[in-house]
Amino acid sequence: MHQLSKLPSVSRILSDTQIAALVDSHGQTVVTRIVRDTLSAARAAARTGEPVPDVTSLVSRVADTAQTLAMPRLRPVYNLTGTVLHTNLGRALLPEEAVTALVTAARSPCALEYDIEDGGRGDRDDVVAELLCELTGAEAATVVNNNAAAVFLLLNALVRKKKKKVIVSRGELIEIGGAFRIPDIMQRAGADLVEVGTTNRTHLTDFRAAITRRTAMLMKIHTSNYAIQGFTHAVPERELAELAHAHELPFIVDLGSGTLTGLERWGLPHEPTPGESIAAGADLVTFSGDKLLGGPQAGLLVGRRDLIKRIKRNPLKRALRVGKxxxxxxxxxxxxxxxxxxLAERLTALQQLTRPEAEIRAATQRLLPDVQRALNALPVTVEIVPLQSQIGSGSLPVDRLPSAGLAVRPQGRKSGVLHRIETGLRELPRPVIGRIEDGALLLDLRCLQRQEEDGFRANLARLSCS
Structure with missing residues (x-):
């Protein structure tokens, strides 16, 4: 009890000049709570025999806690993982045109659901529907908050009331990040799933044999997050469309990632586009906005006007709609x-995907001395290495892009030092995210732009791996 009496009061801590400055920055309520929590923790520690901290130490603890609480959770990071469209790091970076439009919309009232021409209520989908139709060849379009929602909504709108069946190839029943499975979303949406074919081979006859009076649609799901190679066969979209239409059924294509132009013109792997699916006879196509498209998170539905109209009448459309x-x-x-x-000059995601290997290697040469300097007290070596970047964790994950980066390797058998460095990089004011692979910490510089290098150097100078 004698030790506890040495602890200062709440008011004594609050009267400190450094704490007064914290109150100006963070507010009286927040700082007072932190002071009380800090004193409570010190009191509990003293009861176990630990020495009572002095006022200076307590003030420092309060200041550290206030700074930590003030730091936003959604923080910018340096993506040096080698994965351009990284799901956990927010996928595609927006181009400057989109950033400007977003800020303008955030600062100003907008004609979101207001028809300026006639002064009546408008439809928020009109903001992008005409563009989507122009770029895909579809009759109509609508937007929800992500592609999973797009698939869920179309199934719920077109299948649930009739409790009918949706025919899908067994090899396309994918699972994506976060244990999200297509069969589960179908079940939740009210659709009865009919699997046809095998994991690696499905034929048109498999679909034809499965069609009954209870069939609601034929569906094709693009397996954008994995690839089956070898003895495989998938039914072309045009043949599935013809079969579906012969039985007066809609043919639906879920592209998952989705892009609006052929990527092969820039030397990238071909990715099916909504326009190709529409041209092949698809009645509805769904795809994402924040992957290969290079935009914000969104689920886009394009296709027949009558089907889009039915989807938009579904009450869930309001629950899944996007904001301004x-x-x-x-x-x-x-x-x-x-x-x-x-496009490759202006769309940030495409800029990163098409960045020349020579340009990336030049960046490694500029930054090698800075990384070596930051780690010179540790038993490691740092060298320039060729790397293979990944397009996306959920988009073309098996395709690789020639890249370059810095490899940090431990000297001797001190492998634990890599984890200390990796932790230290994550604790920087702007966290640096790399990857540990084959006994080295790899920093792929594909996604670090030239104009970011000075900021990266200043950030790196604050590295501590103790």
């Missing part, structure tokens, strides 16, 4: 696709 910020950014990105010749 998403629409503003999406509209700006879609407008860039009208000028495909300059």
């Amino acid at each position: 910020l998403t629409l503003a950014a999406l509209e700006a990105v879609l407008r860039l696709y009208r000028d495909p010749d300059r």
Whole structure:
């Protein structure tokens, strides 16, 4: 008890000049709570025999806690993982046109559901629907908050009331990040799943044999997050469309990732586009906005006008709709696709995917001395190495892009030092995210732009791996 009496009061701590400055920055309520919590922790520690901290130490603890609490959880990081469209790091970076549009929409009232021409109520989908139809060849379009929602909504709108069946190839019943499975979303949406074919081979006859009076639609799901190679066969979209239409059924294509232009013109692997699916006879196509498209998170549905109309009448459409910020950014990105010749210069995601290996290697040469300097007290070596970047964790994950980076390797058998460095990099003011692979900490510089290098150096100078 004698030790506890040495602890200062709450008011004594609050009267300290450093604490007064914290109150100006963070507010009286927050700082007072931190002071009380700090004193409570010190009191509990003293009861176990630990020495009572002095006022200076307590003030320092309060200041550290206040700084930690004030730090936003959604923090920018340096993505040096080698995965461009990284799901856990927010996927595609928005181009400047989209950032400007988003900020303008955030600061100003917008004609979101207001028809300026006649002064009546408008439809928020109109912000992007015309662009989507122009770029895909579809009759109509609508937008929800992600592609999973798009699939769920179309199934719920077109299948649930009839409790009918949806025919899908067994090899396309994918699972994506977070244990999200297509069969589960179908069940929740009210659809009865009918699996046809085998894991590696499905034929048109498998679909034909499965069609009954209870069939609601035929569905094809693009397996964008894995690839089956070898003895395989998938039914072309055109053949499935013809079969579905012969039985007066809609044919649905879920592209998952989705892009609006052929990526092969920039030397990237071909990815099916909504326009190709529409041209092949698909009645509805769903795809994402924040992957290969290079826009904000969104689920896009394009296709037949009558089906889109039914989907938009579903009460869940309101629950899954997007706000003005998403629409503003999406509209700006879609407008860039009208000028495909300059797309690689203006769309940030495409810039990163098409960045020349030589340019990346030049960046490693510029930054090698800085990384070596930051780690010179540790038993490691740092060298420039060729790397293979990944397009996306859920988009073309098996395809690789030639890249370059820095490899940090321990000297001798001190492998634990890599984890200390990796932790230290994550604790920087702007966390640096790399990857540990084959006994080395790899920092792939594909996604670090030239204009970011000075900031990266200043950030790195604060590295502590103790």
